[in-house]
Amino acid sequence: MSDFTAVLDTLIRQRGVRGSLVVSAGDGIPVDSNLQFGQDGNRVAALAASLYRKARRSAQAAGLGGTGFMQLEAETGRLCIIGGDEIVLVVVAERSANVGLIRVEMLRAAEALA
């Protein structure tokens, strides 16, 4: 059990959420995770952190300032990412999941982790 377990447990309880991870932003390595069987946490963490880093840079390059909530829509689900300089919070959800609710919970979680 880590300092992040409670945060991850709160996120995984949301309807349609299939996994949640706290990832080291610079390294792309999972710090803690709550995943369903069959998900490769290391791959999700590495790629999601890379995606978030690039999105942040894109927003900065376009003069849009900091990046808040990021959502990737895929064929059968969504990837929701929120982060800071050191930690990135990743949620893997089904397409039918309530993104608004997930976003609120992720923002709360990010505040708690800051």
Next chain:
Amino acid sequence: MIKASVEPWIEVPLRTFVEDAGVSLALLLHPNGQVLAQYGFSRAMDIMSACALAAAIHVSANELGRQLEGKPFSGMHHAGKERQVFLAEAQTKRGPYIFLTVFDEASSLGLVRMYFDEFRVNLANASPPPPESPEPILNENFERDLNRSLAALFGRA
């Protein structure tokens, strides 16, 4: 950037790794320090130094692992201020090879480890069986073989 391999079967797995992982330097070598493939190096001298150091680090880390855990360490990562080094072993049908890569903030340790796992599989699948009567590795031939490899990598073969 120069991208080359002494043996052609290494080229595709190495190119895939470099492109996917976004690393700035990559080196595949035999545990005896002979270079097999490289990406990003522009001077033969740098490759010679990197190979010698990587082979030495690999053998030291293996021994340290044996002393501490009873088995060799599987990989090594060093994070510098701006650049990071990752070194690990890849098994092929021709035996173990050492892989060294350098990356900066354009990549990450997570990505490098993930794509290295794929590289290791691709390399093992691509490797041909060992020659039936391999040439013995002799100390007196080391420099000749090294020069041959470097000449092949830098188009002087």
